[in-house]
Amino acid sequence: MSPRTRTALRAGALMAVALVSGLVWWLIRYEPADSGTAAAPQQNPLTSGEFDYTRVAGPEISAGCAANAYGDVVGWFRRHPCEQVHRSLYETRAQDARALVSVVVVTMPGQTGAKQLKVTTDTEGTGNVNDLVRDGTANLPGAPNVATGEYASRVVGNRLTIVETQFFADSAGSPDLLGEIAHDALRLSAAAR
Structure with a gap:
């Protein structure tokens, strides 16, 4: 070789x-x-953030978004039908305050519709999706009007999450704390799957 x-x-x-x-x-x-x-174990959206939440009403799930809205948002939904609306109410306690939190998750056919709906609901005076107390679905004695409190919203994909929160009358809390609760509660959209 x-x-x-x-x-x-x-x-x-x-x-x-x-x-x-x-x-x-x-x-x-x-x-x-x-x-x-x-x-890895999935985190519980009710307890995995800054505040802990307890569901007190809902979930109410419907394909009739216009029937569950008020103000200009009713007409918006008639022109742009949703796929589903998921509504729940939660309670949270922070410091010496107790707040009622409405979490609404609207599923639209596409992300563009979800973004357009966000612009509409984020605009003052245009209306919104009813929380469960406003439309009489939930009977919670002493429940505050969450629409008079803090508001937060977020679009992820084709889903818009709308949070409204207000302190109960027997609670004392700062507007800053209420704003923190509203933004923290956006994660509760994970409970609407």
């Missing part, structure tokens, strides 16, 4: 060893997704 042939065989053998080693390393390093390893 010539020296050139021996060198070529050695190089080929080294390449084969490198290829097999690389394949073995890849198989060890990259396990299939369903290999039986436990997934």
Whole structure:
């Protein structure tokens, strides 16, 4: 065997060893997704943020968004039908204050509709989707009018989340605290799945 042939065989053998080693390393390093390893536990949206919430009414789920709205928003829904509206009421306590929190999640056919609805509901005086106390679905003695409190909204994909919150009359809390609750409660949209 010539020296050139021996060198070529050695190089080929080294390449084969490198290829097999690389394949073995890849198989060890990259396990299939369903290999039986436990997934991280999902967080509970009611307790995984700054404030803890207790559901006190709902969920009420409907495909009739116009029937569950008031003001200019009724006409908006008649021109742009939704797929679903999910409404719930929660209570939270912070410091010495107790607040009622309305969480409405509207699912539109597409993200554009959800963004347009957000612009409409974010505009003062245009109306909104009824909370469960306003339309009489929930009977909570002493419930505050959440529409007179703080407001927050967010679009994720084709879903618009609307939060309105107000302190109960027997509670004392600052407007800043109420605003923090409203923005924190946006995560409760995860409970509407």
